[in-house]
Amino acid sequence: MKQLLRKALVLGVAALSLGVQARADKGMWLLNELTKENIAQMKELGFRLPIDSLYSLDKPSVANSVVIFGRGCTGVTVSDKGLVFTNHHCGFDAIQSVSAVDHDYLRDGFVSQQFSEELPIEGLTISYLSSIKDVTKEILAQLKKPKDELDRLAQIRKICDALEIAEGRRLKSDHKRIEVRPYYANNKYYLLTYDVFTDIRLVFAPPGSVGKFGGDTDNWMWPRQTGDFSVFRVYAGKDNAPADYSKDNVPYKPKYHATVSTEGYQKGDYAMTIGFPGSTSRYIPSFAIQNRMADQNAPRIEVRGAKQELWWAAMQADQATRIKYASKYARSSNYWKNSIGMNKALVKLDVLGAKRAEEQAFNQWVAQGGKATKAYQGLLSEMEQAYKGQAALMRDYTYLTEAYSGMEAAALAYGLKDIRYKDMAENGSKIKAGIEDVYKNYVPSLDERVLPAMLDILRQRVSSERVAALFSQIDRDYKGDTKAYAKALFAKSIVPYKDKVLAAIEREDFSHVLAEDPAYKLALSLREIILPLGKELNRYNEAISRGNRLYFAGRQQMNPTKPMPSDANSTMRLSYGSIKPYSPADATEYDYFTTPRGILEKNADAANPDYVVASSFLDLLKKKDWGRWADKSGELHV
Template sequence: MKQLLRKGLLFAAASLALSIQMKADKGMWLLNELTKENIAQMKGLGFRLPIDSLYSLDKPSVANSVVIFGRGCTGVTVSGKGLVFTNHHCGFDAIQSQSSVDHDYLRDGFVSQSFQEELPIEGLTVSYLSSITDVTKQVLSGVKKPKDELDRLSQIQKICQQIEVTELRRHKGDHKRVEVRPYYSNNKYYLLTYDVFPDVRLVFAPPGSVGKFGGDTDNWMWPRHTGDFSVFRVYAGKDNQPAEYSKENVPFQPKYFATISTEGYEKGDFAMTIGFPGSTSRYIPSFAIENRMKDQNEPRIEVRGIKQAIWSKAMNADQATRIKYASKYARSSNYWKNSIGMNKALVKLDVLGQKRVEEAAFEMWANEGGKRTKQYQGILSEMEAAYKILGGLQREAMYLNEAFNGAEIIALAYGLKDVTYKDMQSNGEKIRSGIEDVYKDYIPTLDEEVLPAMLDVVRLRVSRDRIAPIFDLIDKEYGGDTKAYAKDLFVKSIVPYKEKVLAAAQRPDFAEVLANDPAYKLSQLVRGILSPLQLAMKPLTEPIQRGNRLYFAGRKEMNPSQPMPSDANSTMRMSYGSIKGYSPADAVTYDYFTTTRGLLEKYTPGSPEFDILPSFLDLVREGSWGRWADKDGKLHIAFISNNDITGGNSGSPVFDKNGRVFGLAFDGNWEAMSGDIEFEHQLQRTIVVDIRYVLFAIDVWGRCPRLIEELSLR
């Protein structure tokens, strides 16, 4: 019986491994690690370029055109004058920063008709990868008899920091970012160097009703009709090197810029993304997935749903509020809806069942290996035991973090602890500027509505003993009425009001004023609750960190021929696949592209999500697409492929078989929100805005031929 069980488990695990190998579309691959198998699969799907034309840091290549846009997106350089295409939602903060009630670029779009009209965006950067070096031996050889996994990781962190310092000194220049990043569950390390350009300017943005068409309703959905793009330009000093903003700076001349394809595409055509995906967890065990669903996603879904409902009502009622909160709402809502979809998809696709088969086979292999596999024996049991204790603590921590970040006044108050009277006297202008920036998108009356809602959900979901310091006060002095507490706090506190904060910061007794402020006291109570909770969770991460590293290494040893691309970690990756539709359910089949017909079908006058700016709507109704039409005579808006992407890939160029850009990736589909944990090749799709729709908006709606003339169109 035992032998039959063993054969059954190993067969099931082998079948899973084989199915993974057969899926050429799975994988976020490191370009410097592409294998013969990768290249053969790419060529089998239609790819035509020599590999050194795809990726080389020594000579111009397609990958050189791809950039980190801002702090969490991707972009692509598309002209010899530093023009960068990315998503509208990636440029959203920048567009918002330049918007006002009189110049509402979020609503009306933005078009610059000359270099002089391009708007500098303070704080925005574009980064180009300039080198990548394997430093695994250097890192691991420096680890000396660690007490446990946390000590091991602490030593590695110090070694990596020293490597980064040494490398930065070697470059002897500003505007370099150097970092050592872990790969393959902390089994390998690379040193990466970036050239960081801090002078980035807004060039073009479509109307919000184009760039964000469909809003939250269509987010993560297909079919899609969103023109999710924006255009920026990278500027450099006259030596073509990164430089802080100056009127004397000139457009950057890149090593390589991508060609644009306007040929269109067919079902089955090759599609490749290159970008900087943020984070995946493809190799975690089943109980870690349960922790993600129950103890992380569920609190996030509940708390953000409450907060966003309050924000949304206020935004829909007032244009100025909408402008101020648009970016914050979009960031919050995106991950909120992702968490909802992930939980549903993980259940529907039985990812937990698949993982348990893998785990059972691994444990059997490890136990039967004797001394050879001793280091892998029992690691899953140790991890599971740690997660059982960690889960309850993490669930409460998530509720507390989500709620008390949702009430902005708490973060504002806590941030003021670093402002001192002495610093105001010596560096007042800089501090004032920072305070102005923090408060420019904050509305106290709206936050006063949010705070009691956040307190109510915390009272409901977190153990009374843990939150007693806060609620003893509310119950005693306000009869448990969180709205009455919030109203009194906003009356008595200086924290919600920029002018009061700036005035108080000029006083010698500012520290005392702040210490007695009710909002600051609340922030300290919150900190006092969270700190011991975080300390309690820390030792539980030791067997989890150790287990993840060894589980990956052991699975690789168990199945050495199985492709196991490293989890995403915000470094450059490529994915290859094909354009294709999908069938999410019986009798339901989705085509692989959308057109303006669907846009008009969804159009709803007055809707905050499905309205269309009249000047753009008129062009769509007119139907004169010119050279941007497909060979079918229609203007295509978006298409889907089975490329493997995640957050951070937003704005990633989608390249055709000849290395030409024919779209910008901007989303995934609802049915496969489990993709960060397991790629489902039958369902998972990347949603891409058709580059011809981008060019139509620039050329026909924006009447901006100067940008079209910059591009290399083929």
């Protein structure tokens, strides 16, 4: 264990760039679209490399080392043998998938000493961007005069699908991913091609008290001392091409691998990130932000908070439950904490005030522009009316969809609906394996406790006429007692119990059995509310989508010399800036790095489980034997 903890300290320093406080120039820039202004700013801040060393179509560059890890995280290749660093929270699902009570890598960590000890992770992929092509003209040339904005989007989607299929046929590879993505609020389009590697193996994971130190308390916060990293390796066939798992595969030799710096950083140093950020909304108007805060974030915070409280209590009471729900909890709480922080920051920074000033300037420009700005007349007013019309619907929709995701038995039941008895003879083994996989991280007794909490929130928060049918049976048969309803559902349903489901799918009348199951009926009741509500929301999407596209185009026309980075959309971006302290409040300044002292100080808060640290790790910290990893003052940066 001590050896593992020492490795955690060393690798934590090596992954220092993940925890440094950098103040970035605003924007997440496409590397193939960097302007002279961008490059001049970067050089002024201290960038010294040739620009084509970051991104190039003609030679290996830093961009070739950056990967999409799994379903959307970022990683970086750091060796010529396919070693990839990513965040601990990004590798969390993978670590959980190979953990069990008798080898709890989530809690204790994992380290391989040689290639043969690395653990294959089923279903995990790592993708390298191999090409990017502007297809805007090609798409717009095929676009017929649309009836409205939704028709325009539908036509474009059809054209994009055809482009993706054609490119797939040309490349003829099962290990390519091809997608056309919109940029600049649907004003520009790129066709992206990725090499997708499917043989990925776990190399190193720090103990949970390192990788998740600070937990939900420190998530999205600073200062923090979490060792938020994990290490994987990409394997390829002997031809160095992507290949399905085989013991004969060899470590991948990448086009380029990044060098890990151990020199550290100083205040004012140039800093940058290259990665695949999920989404941003830089250009939405003030009324869209109001909608996000009140009608999406607030319901999400309430529903997930209630669900997570019950999950957490069960996870603390039982080790097996903790392992099963660790990944679910982490995914849920990440966006929950993000929503909390977003709402606080939007108020604190008066983002609504800044947006309203932008809108006022835009309207003045439109009013003075004559024919040149005719397309934008009344645009913001139309968007405001659409967002106002959506508000109550969006609030109900968010409560319903968030609650539905917390009712696991209902979701499981609906997922079984496509299983047919006639398919069992040919695909029975595959179907059963899928069921085993779905149920391996599910605890019926916990779900039974969560269900009434979700229903109670829906009764309190969603408009009564919308959920009247949902609660009619509960009110009639159980006098409104949601706990009694949940108890009866779990007593009568086969869905929460894997063995019962595996037996039921062998029956010819399985479809009828499922149709009469109370968990399936609950799923249908919820979906009969949610799906029509989604269609109601779509009535406003035409004005919103058209408005966003034209508002962005209008602002570009209004400020033709001002670079405007496209919103993030899970494609490769560059952000740059410099290392600086952070001042979140009056008379408060946070340094750009943290030290082990912060770990010891937080660990003294015995009441907070997020700050629990293994005693052997504490002993190492207290010795302060940092070796060559110490800075000039003798301190270790974490």
